[in-house]
Amino acid sequence: MENGAPTAKPVIVAIDGPSGTGKSSTSKAVAAQLGLSYLDTGAQYRAITWWMVSNGIDLEDPTAIAAVAGKPEIVSGTDPAAPAITVDGVDVAGPIRTQEVTSKVSAVSAVPEVRSRITELQRSLASGAERGIVVEGRDIGTTVLPDADLKIFLTASAEARAARRSGELKGADVQATREALIKRDAADSSRKTSPLAKADDAVEVDTTELTLAQVIECVVTLVEEKRAGK
Ligand SMILES: Nc1ncnc2c1ncn2[C@@H]1O[C@H](COP(=O)(O)OP(=O)(O)O)[C@@H](O)[C@H]1O
Numbered sequence: 001m002e003n004g005a006p007t008a009k010p011v012i013v014a015i016d017g018p019s020g021t022g023k024s025s026t027s028k029a030v031a032a033q034l035g036l037s038y039l040d041t042g043a044q045y046r047a048i049t050w051w052m053v054s055n056g057i058d059l060e061d062p063t064a065i066a067a068v069a070g071k072p073e074i075v076s077g078t079d080p081a082a083p084a085i086t087v088d089g090v091d092v093a094g095p096i097r098t099q100e101v102t103s104k105v106s107a108v109s110a111v112p113e114v115r116s117r118i119t120e121l122q123r124s125l126a127s128g129a130e131r132g133i134v135v136e137g138r139d140i141g142t143t144v145l146p147d148a149d150l151k152i153f154l155t156a157s158a159e160a161r162a163a164r165r166s167g168e169l170k171g172a173d174v175q176a177t178r179e180a181l182i183k184r185d186a187a188d189s190s191r192k193t194s195p196l197a198k199a200d201d202a203v204e205v206d207t208t209e210l211t212l213a214q215v216i217e218c219v220v221t222l223v224e225e226k227r228a229g230k
């Protein structure tokens with residue numbers, strides 16, 4: 001090291017798991033607490049899906065999706081205090097959370113041309129994060145960043161996940177939310193290209209009975225232990 005204090009090596013944290021397990025809330029808080037960047041990869045798949053819906057692409061046809069996968073320019077902010085996402089310069093943070101996009105994102109994210117494009121963006125953002133980054137998604141530990149310093153796989157019962165999500169959607173029917181979650185998990189877990197899966201070396205944390213604060217503390221401790229070389 002040339003004169004001056006040694007700088008900490010950037011730390012890469014991968015957090016995967018199904019919907020409603022607490023990935024986004026945990027990742028944002030851990031990144032903020034540790035001064036790291038943050039990337040919501042689900043938002044990127046939602047953004048490309050929003051663009052396909054807005055441009056009338058036939059989402060039943062994987063060939064049609066593949067043909068235009070390279071067209072939209074997706075830019076993700078990596079500040080955990082203000083996560084941002086734009087498509088061709090348009091702020092889509094709101095529109096990507098609609099029911100329509102949520103119900104169609106699995107069909108788009110299953111297309112290999114979409115995945116290779118988005119994976120490239122994710123790797124480039126991760127390698128550019130000076131202090132390190134918390135990246136959350138479905139295939140981060142298995143495919144996008146297989147050399148991550150720490151891999152976490154969050155789980156929770158379908159009941160807990162549906163209750164959390166329907167709370168967020170201001171009283172949406174818990175049963176319908178539960179069914180939609182299970183359907184999306186099944187599609188994401190069974191696709192051929194980098195399905196939702198726990199990496200062999202990931203630490204599994206079942207959040208069903210834990211508060212969000214407990215999950216955050218658990219992950220922060222694991223990152224600090226890694227950094228200390230334990
Ligand atoms: N351990 C937890 N206990 C209770 N609620 C939680 C917990 N973790 C997350 N939540 C809440 O559940 C909802 C979904 O969490 P989120 O982080 O968006 O999950 P994911 O990114 O895995 O879909 C949010 O409203 C969040 O505040």
Ligand SMILES: Nc1ccn([C@@H]2O[C@H](COP(=O)(O)OP(=O)(O)O)[C@@H](O)[C@H]2O)c(=O)n1
Nearest residue numbers: 019020041042043045105106109137138139
């Ligand atoms: N690394 C990732 C992240 C998300 N996705 C896809 O994007 C969708 C939306 O992800 P999300 O993280 O926003 O979903 P929620 O957990 O917030 O409901 C998932 O259902 C997957 O189809 C993916 O394929 N790979």
